[in-house]
Amino acid sequence: MLNMPAYLMSKRTMFNVAKKLGIDLVELLAIWAFCFWDVGLLEQNETSEAISRRIRERIMYEVLTYYNSKGLENSSNRLGNLLFLVRDSVKTAEIVKENFEIRQLFGLNTINGSVCNLFRSTRMPKEDMNELICAICSHTSDGFHFGATACRACAAFFRRTVADGRVYSCRGLSTCNVQWGDRCMCKACRYQKCLDMGMRKTAVLKGSTCPDYSPREVSSTPSTSYSPEIQQSHERSLQQTPFTLNPTTTPILHKLLGNYEALKSVRKMVYSKDGEALFDNVERVPRAVPRDEVNEIQSKDVQLQLHFLVSSFPELNSLEGPQKKLLFKNYFFLSRIIEAAYESVAKGHEERFYLASGDFIQCDRPLTEGLTEERAEKEKQSFRLFIPGDEIFRKTILSSMKYHRMDLVELVATFFLCFFWDAGIQGQTVECEEKCRQFRDAVMRELLQYYKEIGVPFPEVRLGNLIFLTRDATKTMHKCQESFDVAEILQLTVLSGTLYNLLSSFGHL
Numbered sequence: 393m394l395n396m397p398a399y400l401m402s403k404r405t406m407f408n409v410a411k412k413l414g415i416d417l418v419e420l421l422a423i424w425a426f427c428f429w430d431v432g433l434l435e436q437n438e439t440s441e442a443i444s445r446r447i448r449e450r451i452m453y454e455v456l457t458y459y460n461s462k463g464l465e466n467s468s469n470r471l472g473n474l475l476f477l478v479r480d481s482v483k484t485a486e487i488v489k490e491n492f493e494i495r496q497l498f499g500l501n502t503i504n505g506s507v508c509n510l511f512r513s514t515r516m517p518k519e520d521m522n523e524l525i526c527a528i529c530s531h532t533s534d535g536f537h538f539g540a541t542a543c544r545a546c547a548a549f550f551r552r553t554v555a556d557g558r559v560y561s562c563r564g565l566s567t568c569n570v571q572w573g574d575r576c577m578c579k580a581c582r583y584q585k586c587l588d589m590g591m592r593k594t595a596v597l598k599g600s601t602c603p604d605y606s607p608r609e610v611s612s613t614p615s616t617s618y619s620p621e622i623q624q625s626h627e628r629s630l631q632q633t634p635f636t637l638n639p640t641t642t643p644i645l646h647k648l649l650g651n652y653e654a655l656k657s658v659r660k661m662v663y664s665k666d667g668e669a670l671f672d673n674v675e676r677v678p679r680a681v682p683r684d685e686v687n688e689i690q691s692k693d694v695q696l697q698l699h700f701l702v703s704s705f706p707e708l709n710s711l712e713g714p715q716k717k718l719l720f721k722n723y724f725f726l727s728r729i730i731e732a733a734y735e736s737v738a739k740g741h742e743e744r745f746y747l748a749s750g751d752f753i754q755c756d757r758p759l760t761e762g763l764t765e766e767r768a769e770k771e772k773q774s775f776r777l778f779i780p781g782d783e784i785f786r787k788t789i790l791s792s793m794k795y796h797r798m799d800l801v802e803l804v805a806t807f808f809l810c811f812f813w814d815a816g817i818q819g820q821t822v823e824c825e826e827k828c829r830q831f832r833d834a835v836m837r838e839l840l841q842y843y844k845e846i847g848v849p850f851p852e853v854r855l856g857n858l859i860f861l862t863r864d865a866t867k868t869m870h871k872c873q874e875s876f877d878v879a880e881i882l883q884l885t886v887l888s889g890t891l892y893n894l895l896s897s898f899g900h901l
Contacts, residue, residue, distance in 0.1 A: 432788030527589040531572035663749035693748035723812040781872040788864035810862035
C-alpha cells in the first residue's frame with residue numbers, strides 16, 4: 393500500500409507520457425544523462441556544476457541533431473516534452489524516498505547497505521554535520537569549493553577576486569575578524585583567510601565569473617554554452633536592446649506580459665502605506681520583515697493572483713471548480729519561488745527572499761530588532777527551521793537564475809509553461825490534463841518564436857535550461873513545505889488559513 397502513491401504518480405507523469413511520446417532508446421539514454429548531470433546538489437562544488445551545465449547543454453544540442461537527422465516534425469516541442477518528463481521524475485523520486493523511509497522506520501524494507509542509502513533522501517549523516525561550517529566565515533557551508541569547505545558567498549568572493557585579479561588592503565593590522573553577517577567584513581583579511589584555509593587560486597576556472605546582471609523590461613541573454621557552435625552564436629547575441637512582443641506571432645505571451653504589468657501596479661496600490669504617494673515616480677523602499685508577518689503580506693496576494701489568472705485565461709471557465717483549485721495550488725507557491733529569485737538577482741541581493749509587497753525576508757540572519765522577547769525567540773526558531781530551504785533556494789534557483797539571466801518574458805512564460813498549466817498533478821482529471829498539455833505546447837511554441845525573433849541561437853537549448861530551472865523550484869518547494877509542516881507542529885504560526893492550505897503539502901483548498 394505504501395508504494396501505491398509512487399506508482400500512481402509515476403504512471404500519470406512518466407509512464408503514460410513516455411508511452412504517448414513513444415520514447416526510443418536514444419531518448420531514454422538522454423533522460424538518464426540529464427538526471428545524472430544535475431546541478432544545485434547540496435554538496436556539489438562549482439567546478440562540478442560548471443561541468444554538469446556544459447555537458448547538459450551539449451546533450452540537448454545532440455538530441456536536437458538526432459531529431460533533425462530523423463526528419464522529425466516539431467522537434468523543438470518534442471525536446472521540451474522530453475525535458476518535462478525529466479522534471480516530473482523529481483516528483484516521483486520524492487514520493488519514492490518518502491515511502492522508502494517510512495518502510496525503513498517500520499522495518500519493512502527488504503534491501504539495506506549501500507543500496508539502501510541510495511534510496512534515502514539526500515541528507516548529511518549526523519556525524520558529518522560539523523563539516524557543514526564554512527572555514528572562512530563560520531556560516532553554513534554547502535560543500536567543498538576550491539580546496540576548502542566554504543559557504544556559497546565566500547566561494548563566490550574568492551572566485552571573483554582571483555578571476556578579476558583584485559587586490560585588497562587592510563585598514564587595520566591584518567587581524568580583522570571574518571564572521572558572516574558582518575556588512576563591513578574586511579576583504580583583505582577575508583581573502584587571506586581563504587588562502588590560509590586551503591583555497592587554491594589554480595582551482596578557479598578561467599572566465600568563471602558571471603557578468604553583472606542588468607535587468608531590462610524585455611530582454612534575453614542566453615546562457616554561456618561550452619560547445620564551440622553554441623558558444624560562438626551566444627557571443628553574437630549578447631545584445632541588450634529592448635524588445636517589444638509581437639501580438640501577432642506571440643499573442644499569449646503578449647497578453648500575459650501586459651496582465652503581469654497590471655498585477656504589479658495593483659500590488660503597488662494594495663501594499664502602499666497611508667501617506668505614500670502612489671502617483672509619484674518614487675520607488676517604495678523595501679523593508680526586511682520578520683517571518684510572522686509573511687502570512688498577512690502574502691495572503692493579500694492570493695486574490696490578486698486569482699484575478700490575474702482569470703483575466704489571462706478565460707478558458708478556465710470550462711474547467712470544474714476542484715480542477716481550478718488544483719491548478720492554482722500547484723501554481724501559487726512555485727511561481728512565488730521563481731518570482732522571488734528573479735527579484736533577488738535583479739536587485740543584487742541574493743540573501744533576500746522578496747515578497748509580493750516588495751518587502752523581503754532576510755535569509756542569512758533572524759530579524760529580531762524591535763520585536764518582543766517572545767516574538768524574537770519565535771523568529772530565531774523559524775530562521776533555524778528554514779535554513780535547509782533557504783540553502784537549497786540559493787544553491788539551485790538563485791544560482792541558475794544568475795547563470796542564465798532570465799528576462800521578464802521568460803519569467804512570465806515560466807509561470808504558465810511549467811506551473812499553472814502543469815500536467816500529471818495528483819487528482820487531475822484526464823480532460824484537465826489534456827487542456828494543460830495543449831496550453832503548454834502553445835506557450836512553448838510562442839517562447840521559441842520569441843527567441844527566434846530576438847536572435848537567440850539554438851532556442852531549444854535555452855528553453856531546455858528554463859525547464860531545468862523550474863525543476864530546481866520544485867526541489868526548493870518540497871524542502872520549504874517540510875519546514876512549514878514542522879512549524880505548524882511546533883506552533884510557530886508562520887502560516888495560517890488560506891495561505892497555509894496553498895503552501896503546505898497537507899493543505900487543501
